[in-house]
Amino acid sequence: MLRPKKMSKVSVAGSKGVLEDAVEVLHELNLVHVTDYDGSWEGFENGNPLEGGEEVSGKLVQVRAVMNTLGVEEDDYDEEEGTGFSTREELYDRLADLRERVNELEDDRNRIRDGLRDAREERRTLEPFVRLGIDIDLLKGHDEIELRVGLGDAEEVRGALEEADGDEYEVFGGDGVVAVASRDIDTDDVLVGVDFSEIDVPDGEGEPADLIDEVENRVETLEGELNGVESRIESLRDEHANFLLAAEEELSIEAQKTDAPLRFATTTNSFYAEGWMPTESYTDMVDRLQEAVGDRVDVRELETVEYNDEGHPEEHASEDDEDEENGNIDDPPVVQDNPGAAKPFEPLVNTINRPKYTELDPTIVVFLTFPFAFGFMIGDMGYGVLYVLMGYAVYKAVDSETLKALGVIGIWSGVFTFIFGYLYDDIFGIHPRGDLGIDFLIGAGVLSKGIQVEQTALMWLVASILFGIIHLNVAHIFGFINDLSHSVKEAVVENASWLLVLNGFFAWVFSLHLAESKPAFLVGEEAVLNENPMFSLGFTGLPEEVGIAMGVVAVVGFVMVVYGEGAIGAIETPTNAFGHVLSYLRIMAVLIAKGGMAFVVNVLVFGAYETEHPYQEGDSYIQFALTAPPSELVSEGQEVAFGGLVWMGLGEGTGVVLMVVGLLAAVAVFVLGHIIVLLLGITAAGIQMVRLEYVEFFGKFYEGGGDKFEPFGKPRKYTKEGR
């Protein structure tokens, strides 16, 4: 549960005659994470692909090229249609046929695109000559006269020529285009200083305007043709998407198999493969291999990476010692091993990093704390049901494993939101027991959110701190266990020391030592743990002596921290032992903020008046006016807090218009308001709790960086075994 699955390093060796069958079995099992042979043993070479490998790889490249041209994506698969082939020959035939058609289309498309590009380029070069308004053929082919056309300012060019030697010239121009005709003038020299950049005169003759019309026509025709080709490509995609996806899968699996020997060590007549697999599946693999190829392969469990009594991994070779020659042994890939309910929380952990094989997997703690704290923060039966439905919708709608897991996390969070909502007596911010007097449900309303009563809010403040202390204790204990694998000393000075500081300090905070200078809600007769509007625990504070003793413990811990981590430990102490605990106050902050928002929405909609708390003696209570306008419900000495949109038009003599407007506004505010609270609940409670897990919790012990377990094999989505 807290450890990844135990892994074994296994080897499969055998005669080359059974290589193909062995590969087939291993691929089908999809259980062995094959490690590549590095070519380091004398006499052993990396193997060659199996027979037919080249053809398969070639065809696979073709399929992928065709898919790329047609733009086939996974969503294009239609379950109801078949795959369009049943044998390898059929696949190849259909592929060849399709490839020819697609290549033709692609050639067409390229030709049209080239033509289009040329035409557009031509249009671009012709455009200045339209503005100049001189026939193209007049601008070239002169022997005596030098003619230059360019973009620039006609006046400036004329001025420059006037100053130059020689006076035989003419400047035509307008709209930013200039043509200069001249004889016996060094125009290169003259034009270098003025605003003139020369352009080439295009081919053709006649009026530029006519020429550009012709080019426009060509562009239009080509665009039409391009659309035609593209729609043909699209129809080809629709027709062949299933076939291509299935063929890609079939061939890539085949290619995986034929390429497998590249990762094995081989001699002329034998092969040897090594890899990692979960120890529990080992016998299964042996059985399957024996069944397929009998005694002609030799399967061994080279080593099992175990954990010893203290809980840290121990490496020893079982059965065989031959791999010791390989030198050091790498960490095995990690297969997390959590109970089904906690599995969806693995992606949440892996977002930071996959746990290493040698460290504890914190997924189970995230599973136990995340939905609980989320539910505590939102705590509302109505929202709870909606979160469950949203989570279920996500779970059903998406394919990706990670997003599915997110959906399940949503469902879990919704369930806890509902449970806490029941305890808080909240359904969309309305209190069935407090506002409607539904008072026969056991446990409903034993808690409240503390929006209205200060002592309750302070109780949640203390509860958040206690939750933080417990959570961080777990973190340091995890760190302690992880560090035991290095050395006991490291575990003690780097983790146990923090436990002493943290617990020692907060035990002193909750003790009667110097009680008069501590806030009254923490210790003493007025402490919320002694008595609060919801329950009384009778805790007024730890005895003074215990407080002083724990203070000393904290100081001892601090000295150990400084010893273990140096000056940096001293600087870190206030944040780690104090700041990080206070960080958990966000739980109480979100609780009150979200409760307050829902409260405001309901006050606007229904109106409210101040009265006595229906079941918590001595407290005041803002009662929603659910049955009649608040002005009718108040008794003497009570105050109306807000009239309520619902009741606005329902009084006597107010008219139909006001009634309709009031009711519409009430419905709009109620629906929109609660949607906002619901969505902000996800970002506020969700993100805040994720942060507590990632920063405060993981930060204390988690390293991560384990290798992903990638077994040799590929699950089939579109095709079946044996073609």
Add this chain to the structure above:
Amino acid sequence: MIEAIEPVVTQVEQNPEYAENLGDGIALAAGAIAVGLSALGAGYAEKGIGSAAVGAMAEDPSTFGRGLLLTVLPETLVIFAIVVFVLLL
């Protein structure tokens, strides 16, 4: 200015209850300003981290977790402000 606060001062001198209410009110206002300013600070700090994190994520989506983690770090500032506010109540 002196003229403007004169009636307040007279009230404070003559009426102890008024003085107490005024003190409470000023404390609450101070708390509100503390929360507001610290939220501003947190927001400003997150602005820089957030844009860098989104940039890193565009390069390599697997940095999402660490990006989120670093982005929300300054939020603790507001939490401390809330603590101050609660203690002022």
